[in-house]
Amino acid sequence: MRWLSFAIPLVLCSTASADNFTGFRGDGSGTVTADPPIRWSAEDGIAWTADIPGYGQSQPVVWNGRVFVTSSDGPWxxxxxxxxxxxxxxxRLWTRTIDASLPLENYFRNSRAAPTCVVDDQAVYSFFASGDVTAMTHDGEILWSTPVIEQNGKADNERGVASSLAQTEDHLFVLVDHHGPSYLVAINKTDGSTAWKADRGNRVPSWSSPVIATIGGHQVVITSSADTVDAYDAATGDALWQLDGLQGNHIPSASVVGNRVYAGSTTMYGGASDEDAVAGSNCCIELSGGGADYKQLWGAERANSYYSTPLCFAGYVYYVNKVGVLYCVDAETGKQVFRKRIGNPCWASAIGVTKPDGEQLVYFVTKNGFTIIIRPGDEYDQVARNQLWDAEAMLAAREAAAKQRQENTVPADEAPAKSGPEAVFAGMPESRLHQMFSYGDPMVYAAAIADDQLLIRTGQKLFCVGEKRVDAEAESRGDAEKSMPVANFP
Incomplete structure (x- = not known):
């Protein structure tokens, strides 16, 4: 373990408020109580736009007026x-750079700073595909850094590790599922040491994230990954139960609402292909006995959840497939209520919003920069469709991303051989792969809501949709960023 000579004082984590968004999908439910904008355009309603150095795919997290987001740079x-x-x-208040303990090719189909941070009242905790978990203060001072994958064995995952962190008051949770010995690790927040490790055997590669369920005051880590849903005691790592026989739950994570877990699943190239079996793997699980017991309530009649995690909200569960079809099923029965093509797939997971006056809305942020807002109900009820950028901004972003890829290309004679499905794609032109998988930049990867503002993140930019709060004096100062020194570890 690599860590500095001081530790985080252990105190209770503050409960996330409507002003904070503390991890992947907030508290793991993807729901907030807030009053974000409903209508905007590229010309009106964007509070600010900021450049993100490097390139990244993680969701922003927010604590007390500070937005934390990650990126990576360099050929490896x-x-x-x-x-x-x-x-x-x-x-931009500060940037802190951590040297990767293990290299990963900077290839546009690989994970590039995909894991989302978590934040509490003491620190912001990051995780990268290299396996480095790092804690730093809200002002960017590094407290400790631990090379989790280097300690536990290199991950054999053709797309790189992309699982986000989960957290409790005391621990961070890292899930690594790959072709070799897979595991779930709990890291002590105080010093970066390992609290426990649960071995998961050899698995197929997966990129979903763990989530915490609190049942009767007892905390359970839920993983929906590599054809099973598993539950572990968050304090000890003891395996509690496993639901097996699922297909295609390798990308979307589980969503937890109260004592229910909603798993997402999708058809995949070289993997799950039975549409009926995949639909049934989009399932609802009810927890009991403090999370130590479970029963499967239903498998969806017709659903497919590709990159984004399913959202359970206002009596319905929403899924978006890889061609931009939205499926809505009844949260009690799993029966399909409607399906509707919304124009583009979503990497960003949907957010359910309850406004102060009680109105409920669902925000779907698509890969091509549109936000579709609907009102929950038995029929598709679109409230607004908002565009984030215009043609000029789109072209500029496309050029910037192409330049970044070119500058970070690993020489062909040094690039590692591709494995699994990636070996099939290795000889294809990049333009063809962009077309096949809708990889054209600018591409929206994630969204968050805090303090009534909607944050949307592309590979190289951060957008804030909402009330513009910059006064004339602040505007005249321009970009008041400062960059902190690079952190180099021996």
Whole structure:
């Protein structure tokens, strides 16, 4: 373990408020109580836009007016960045860089700073595909850094590790499922040491994230990954139960609402292909006995959840497939209510919003920068469709991303051989792969809501949709960013 000579004082984590968004999908449910904008355009309603150095795919997290987001840079993603932005102004407050303990090719189909941070009242905790878990203060001072994958064996995953962190008051949770010995690790927040490790055997590669369920005051880590849903005691790592026989739950994570877990599943190239079996693997699980017991309530009649995690909200569960078809099923029965093509697939997971006046809305942010807002109900009820950028901004972003890829290309004679499905794609032109998988930049990877502002993240930019809160004096100062020194570990 690599860590500095001081530790985080252990105190209770503050309960996430409507002003904070503390991890992947907030508290794991993907729901918030807030009053974000409903209508905007590229010309009106964007509070600010900020450049993110490098390239990244993680979701922003927010704590007390600070937005934390990650990116990586270098041909082998050897530079791993954590950035802090001011939520009101968009000014970049600091950037902290961590040297990667293990290299990963900076290839546009690989994980590039995909894992999302978690944040509490003491620190912001980052995780990268290199396996480095790092804690730093809200001001960017590094407290400790632990090379989890280097300690536990290199991950054999053709797309790189992309699982986000989960957290409890005391621990961080890292899931690594791959072709070799897979595992779930609990890391002590105080010093980065290992609290426990649960071995998961050899698995197929997966990119979903663990989530915490709290049942009767007892905390359970839920993993929906590699054809099973598993539950572990968050304090000890003891395996509690396993639901097996699922297909295609390798990308979407589980969603937890109260004592229910909603698993997402999708058809995949070289993997799950039975549409009926995949639909049934989009299932609902009810927890009991403090999370130590379970029963499967239903498998969806017709559903497919590709990159984004399913959202259970206002009596319905929503899934979006890889061609942009939205499926809505009844949360009690799993019966399909409707399906509707919304125009583009979503990498960003949907967010369920309850406004102060009680109105409920669902925000779907698509890969091509549109946000579709619907009102929950038995029929598709679209409230708004908002565009994030215009043609000029789109072309500029496309050029910037192409330049970044070119600058970070690993020479052909040094590039590692591709495995699994990636071996099939290795000889194809990049343009063809972009077309096949809708990889054209700018591409929206994630969204979050905090302090009534909607944050949307592309590979190289962060957008804040909402009330513009920058006064004339702040605007005249321009970009007041400061960059902190690079952190180099022996």
């Amino acid at each position: 993603q050897q530079q791993q960045h954590v950035h802090a932005f001011d939520l009101q102004t968009g000014n």
